[in-house]
Amino acid sequence: MKILDFILLLAVAIAIPGVINRTRALLAGRKGTRFLQHLYDLRLLLRKGAVYSTTTSALFRAVPSVYLGAVLVALLFVPVSDLPPVLAFDGDLVAFAYTLALGRFALILGAMDTGSPFEGMGASREALYGALAEPALLLVMGTLALLTGCTSFAELFATESASGNPIVLLLLAYVLLKIAFTESGRVPVDDPRTHLELTMIHEVMCLDYCGVDMAFIKMGGWCKTAALAVLAADAVAAIGCPHWWFAAPFAVVLMGCSVGVVESTQARNKLVRNTTFILTIAALAALVFFTAYLLQLNIVLS
Amino acid sequence: MNFELLVPVCFAAVIALIFAVPLRAKAWVSLALTGIGAVCASARAIGVLATGRSARLWSFDSPLFGHDTGSMDGLSALLVLVIAVGSVAATLYSRGYLAHHLATKSPAHTALHYASLTLMSLSMLAVVCSDGGFSFLFFWELMTVASFLLILFDAERPEVRRAALSYLIMMHVGFVLLIVGFARLSAVCGSASFALLPAYFAAQPVLPLFLVFLVGFGMKAGLFPLHVWLPEAHPAAPSHVSALMSGVMIKTGVYGILRVTAAVPAQQLQTVGYILAGLGIVTGLWGVVLAASQNDVKRLLAYSSIENIGIILLGTGIAALGKAAGNTTVACCGIAGALLHTVNHSFFKSLLFFGAGNILSQTHTTSLNALGGLGRHLPVTGLLFLVGTVAICALPPLNGFVSELLIYSGMLTGIAEGCDTLAAAGALTALALIGGIAVLAFTKLYGTVFLGSPRTHAVAEAQEVDALRIGAMALPLAGILAVGLFPQYAVQVVARATAFFGTGHSILPTLPPLCTAVCRTVWILVAVVGCLAWMRRLLLRRRTVAQGPTWGCGFTAPNVRMQYTGESFAEGLQSIARPLTHDRYEGAPVGASEIIPQAHNYDIRHRDRIGTLFAAWWVEALRLLNDRVMRLRTGKINHYVLFALAFLAAVFILSVLDLL
Incomplete structure (x- = not known):
């Protein structure tokens, strides 16, 4: 069962980029590439040699393994609705957030190791946005803990008590999608x-x-997206249909279509607006928490 | 032999011995004395932690101090271990660090430094073993004076004298408050022992005395807004002193706060919990944002100490709230997290300050914007610094992660079980933000100092330090790895120490399984990363691996000055956090209208806004008042006799009028 969960997550990770490409092609009126084109590209990359910058040190070579490793370990905590995850303990929500942070940390240091001003620019932005997104992610976890009275992913979505208020759960899914x-x-x-x-x-x-x-x-990026998408889908599934056969395809469709639609219709933010955008997510997460708290008080009182 | 005689004689003997031995041997004698103290105290501490029973260390009646006792319970024992490791490592490190100063400083100067170093280590050990009262204050003051002398090592530099003086003044303001607190306790309960605090709090209002102690101990711990001495004193002091002060000494302030908090009865603990958690949030956020804005290695580390004190207080606050609400899980997680973070912080902060010392001694600068690419020239320091960086960012698989996870589980359990939900959620948000910005601050530090290309020639010619200093760094490194990779044993030790908090031994059933699970996760992480690295090696084996310049996005003449600097790395955060800092500019930046820019000299410093609090109008007003009062000091004996007469007359009149 636990292995099935992990395999399912990997499948979601592979499917999401395909759906994104298809949605984008459809909206642009193109035929689009093969569904699994990104896997063929990946095979190509795996067969290539490498060129390293003379500025870089051994750290730069270790970064990709650390990044992918951290994201894969983060995946081990994620349940697909009622399927139990490989690793579960009280407080694994935090472990999930911090393993993702380890991946980010590694990537930032790798960028700084090249000594390139462009990569430094990217690293600085990634560090800031990651720092600002962290409270939003943990507030979402906090809200889930408040709704269910559990502090482990496995129990959050598996128990029957998970069927909290549908509006709160939908909002949580929305916030998770934005974080993704x-x-x-x-x-x-x-x-x-x-x-x-x-x-x-x-x-x-x-x-x-x-x-x-x-x-x-690239693989690390796909897995990271999948982990957050599956969590969002889990929150939606908890409303009425807490089963893996719903949550997994729903995660693919949710993430793939929303990214495809947004990327076909919207332009990206001006960089200075990004901070506001991410802080808004955090504020929204705080609002959802507060709503859930008020609703719960009401239940307790009545 | 009584106490008043014994202690000064011992300390005088230590000083005399260090002054007497030849110059080269001073470091070793100091190390030996510190080592003896540390080993004896650690042996008792391990005994206490192993059996779970506290040990009586001294007890006597003395004419000056009255009845005085010293004992070691779990909390003292844990602090003793922290102090022992920290002081031995710092003394070992000082040997190599001060080697090139031996020729420039006079032998007496060096002897004074080593004597202070030894006395400080020994007095810290005594502080955490005193049961409170006057011996506690005596050792506390000894610790302050010794650390003041240690900061003054480079007394030729005016900024060092300034920092040391402001440290001495702030510590004594705190000391006066501690005297007030203990005097009040002694007046009400008959003795100034920590053991009588619960009785005092049960009978008297809690908040006044609690706040007096909080400010008194908070001054040492670096609590917001009393932290201003920290970022001045740490860059001024030699690096091993910074490591000892930041890693170990400020923990004695935390120790005091923990002792006082534990004595508050559960009924009044909620207010105390709110105060502690609130202060923790403010201290942590202030510290980490200011840390991210600094462009000096040691200042950045000093601010990060403030941040970590904030995290420890946050954990304590959560524990207090849990205890007040009767929720043992929250209380245990909070207090165990706070204590473990105290231990952890002493490890990684010592390691990082030693690293900063290596940077300073090999490149003669600690400015982020002058360093770069040091990882090539100081490979071992670079690796050790990286370990410290990962640990302080609370990332798995190292020790910071374990303690923050415990604090987080306290908060999440608080939310899940409805124990002060809103306070727990606020703390959760704050801790997440602190963690995120800490990653920014430390990637900035490591990225600009150790990665990329050297920004100056001095840096490009730096060489690795001697083995002795690396050996000193290995001590805290061992602690980091032990706690990080085998958290279940560390938590057993800490669980023994939490008994003082009055949550009983119910900690034992819940925490070890959690830590075993953390241990499994951590090892899986290490294994997965290892496997991937091996796979990568395998895939690259038959392929051509070439070297080339960094991709400049089409620009073909990049140079090292174009690298992202510390200032530019934190620019995004700066634009949000401007209200917290007081920016000083020199020169002008390149204007938007300059199409072909001229050469510019532009300097920007982000000063702490609170730092100017102690240089505000009221300080000037106090100085003017002091000038007025000083007019009375005429130096003529007849005037003084007149003052005495006036005083007696005033007392007489007031007592006649029944106003006294």
């Missing part, structure tokens, strides 16, 4: 397809990676 947008460097925070290094965030940090290293970082 921020963390995976998507429009409106960051544009993965931009051609100007000065305005990049996530992509510019990986400019000096190639081959296997680039493949690792």
